[in-house]
Amino acid sequence: FRFKDSLAEDLGKADLVISHAGAGSCLETLEKGKPLIVVINEKLMNNHQLELAKQLHRDGHVLCCNCSTLVETLQSMDFSTLKPFPPGQPEKFALFLDKVVGFQ
Amino acid sequence: TGGHTTEILRLLSCLPESYSPRHYVLADSDKMSEAKIRSFEQARAEMFSSSQFTLDRIPRSREVRQSWTSSVATTLYSFLYSVPLTYKLKPDLILCNGPGTCVPVCMSALLLGLLGIKRTIIVYVESICRVETLSLSGKILYYFSDYFIVQWPGLKEKYPKSVYLGRIV
Numbered sequence: 339f340r341f342k343d344s345l346a347e348d349l350g351k352a353d354l355v356i357s358h359a360g361a362g363s364c365l366e367t368l369e370k371g372k373p374l375i376v377v378i379n380e381k382l383m384n385n386h387q388l389e390l391a392k393q394l395h396r397d398g399h400v401l402c403c404n405c406s407t408l409v410e411t412l413q414s415m416d417f418s419t420l421k422p423f424p425p426g427q428p429e430k431f432a433l434f435l436d437k438v439v440g441f442q
Numbered sequence: 443t444g445g446h447t448t449e450i451l452r453l454l455s456c457l458p459e460s461y462s463p464r465h466y467v468l469a470d471s472d473k474m475s476e477a478k479i480r481s482f483e484q485a486r487a488e489m490f491s492s493s494q495f496t497l498d499r500i501p502r503s504r505e506v507r508q509s510w511t512s513s514v515a516t517t518l519y520s521f522l523y524s525v526p527l528t529y530k531l532k533p534d535l536i537l538c539n540g541p542g543t544c545v546p547v548c549m550s551a552l553l554l555g556l557l558g559i560k561r562t563i564i565v566y567v568e569s570i571c572r573v574e575t576l577s578l579s580g581k582i583l584y585y586f587s588d589y590f591i592v593q594w595p596g597l598k599e600k601y602p603k604s605v606y607l608g609r610i611v
Contacts, residue, residue, distance in 0.1 A: 389573040432456035
């Protein structure tokens with residue numbers, strides 16, 4: 339799988355995704371509506387990369403674990419507790435920008 | 443770079459054609475963004491026949507985790523490089539979202555503003571990855587941008603002059 343251009347096709351076919359806490363991976367998976375387990379390795383990642391994973395977990399969109407608890411998470415996982423991840427709204431940005439530059 | 447480009451293209455996706463021509467400025471070492479941009483602009487040209495864009499590159503201001511002292515030197519070098527580019531483009535609006543590349547470009551625009559040559563509106567959108575802390579570019583441009591947008595309420599609390607519109611990418 340090293341460095342495929344896009345995981346979109348694979349994500350589309352998946353029933354479950356287990357990923358590191360990278361923002362791109364998390365968001366792409368959630369946008370496709372796939373259940374996601376985020377594996378956090380605090381030793382490898384610098385603090386800011388964990389911010390999004392932690393927030394997604396707090397908001398109930400993903401399950402989290404670390405390398406040693408992965409197996410137990412897979413055994414006990416219950417995705418019914420997770421909430422769907424609503425898409426971002428770039429149209430709000432467009433409205434804001436129109437006001438800023440005086441287009442409206 | 444990568445994630446920043448994806449985010450910025452999503453921000454552009456809902457903008458009408460009045461935001462034209464679009465001038466993209468990339469770091470010289472960025473290999474992946476150009477393809478994404480061209481593909482975005484291609485789709486755009488199919489919808490709006492008058493659609494126009496340009497693409498320029500400047501030296502990368504800072505590598506990830508580059509040391510402080512050498513970062514100042516490389517950013518200064520990028521700044522000197524970007525001044526003539528910004529002078530040539532004279533943008534009405536700069537939209538940026540966090541890669542080191544945006545700092546020298548914004549600084550050139552500020553310089554042109556100070557010299558009375560061109561007043562540019564600077565809009566900074568912090569990445570969606572930034573939930574609790576700002577990126578280095580964000581920390582700098584919070585003070586130098588006209589509008590500073592954050593995507594999580596925690597940041598709005600910490601940085602009261604910022605604008606919070608919810609998640610916009």
